[in-house]
Amino acid sequence: MxxxxxxxxxxxxxxxxxxxxxxxxxxxxxxxxxxxxxxxxxxxxxxxEEKIEVLKPIADFTLDNSAGTTYTFNESAGKVRLVEFMFTKCPDICPATTYNMAKLQDQLKEKGLFGDKVEFISISFDPDNDTPEVLQEYAAKFKADQSGWKFLRGDAQAVEKVTKDFGLMVMKQPDGSYAHTARMFLVDGDGNMRRAYGMAADMDMEIMMKEMEQLAD
Missing domain, CATH: 1.20.5 (Single alpha-helices involved in coiled-coils or other helix-helix interfaces)
Known part of the structure; x- marks a missing residue:
């Protein structure tokens, strides 16, 4: 070749x-x-991800916590806050809601969000019964980690101002119990209400968890 x-x-x-x-x-x-x-x-x-619209700004407020010291809402600015209104003698909706919140607390802990980025706030509107000691017992009953879960109380006038700002209706009944709007609220780090959720059996835990994570991101 x-x-x-x-x-x-x-x-x-x-x-x-x-x-x-x-x-x-x-x-x-x-x-x-x-x-x-x-x-x-x-x-x-x-x-x-569905956009979570701003519903309204929440005004700063100061109440007493279960340790007997004062708590100002703006102390937790920058954190996502899940706010529950309750009274410890409630026979059904309130304890069922707090029980579900305890489950959410554990899930948020697993993701490293609880306390640092997401805080829970339970506000009593029964100042006559819900003393700091009673709130401490209630928190312990549900294994609430109070480093990231605040239990608050105040006189009737102070609490009424907060409930009105959130748009919650509370009426004391003749037997000493309370009728109230079955709503809890999601507030972002800037102090804006972003969601109003149902309580107890009406809590969609999966959606609530997703939206808390979304706002904390």
Whole structure:
């Protein structure tokens, strides 16, 4: 066979140049694919997360906590807050709600959010019965971690001001019990009410957990 028909050997230098050119060609392509994947993940998250609208700003308030010291709402600014209104003698809705909150507390702890990014607040509107000692017993009953869960009380006038700001109706009954709107509230780190949830059996735990995480992100 003549020289014209022979396959010329590729020099090592030529091969390295070829490989280098291939790398230069594929690197931007690979980088583009990775970038698109990242954008796709965050874009999907943005598209699938429902926007949580601001309902109204909540005014700052000061009440007493179960330790007997004062608590100001703005102390927890920057944190997502789940706010429950209750009274410890409530026979049904309040304890069922607090029980569910204790479950949410445990889930938030597993994710490292409880206390640091999400705080629970339970406010009693029964100042005659719900003394600091009674609130401490109630908290212990539900294994509430009070480093991130505040149990508050105040005189009737102070608590009424807070319930009205949240849009909650509370009426004392002749037998000493209370009729009240069965709602609890999600407040963001800027002090804006973002959700009004049902209580007890009407709590959608999965949605509440998702929305607390979303606002804490």
């Amino acid at each position: 003549g020289q014209a028909g022979r396959k010329q050997p590729v020099s090592e230098g030529t091969q390295l140049q070829h490989e280098s050119a291939m790398k230069k060609h594929w690197f931007p392509v690979l980088a583009g694919i990775i970038l698109l994947a990242i954008v796709g993940v965050f874009g999907y998250k943005y598209m699938t």
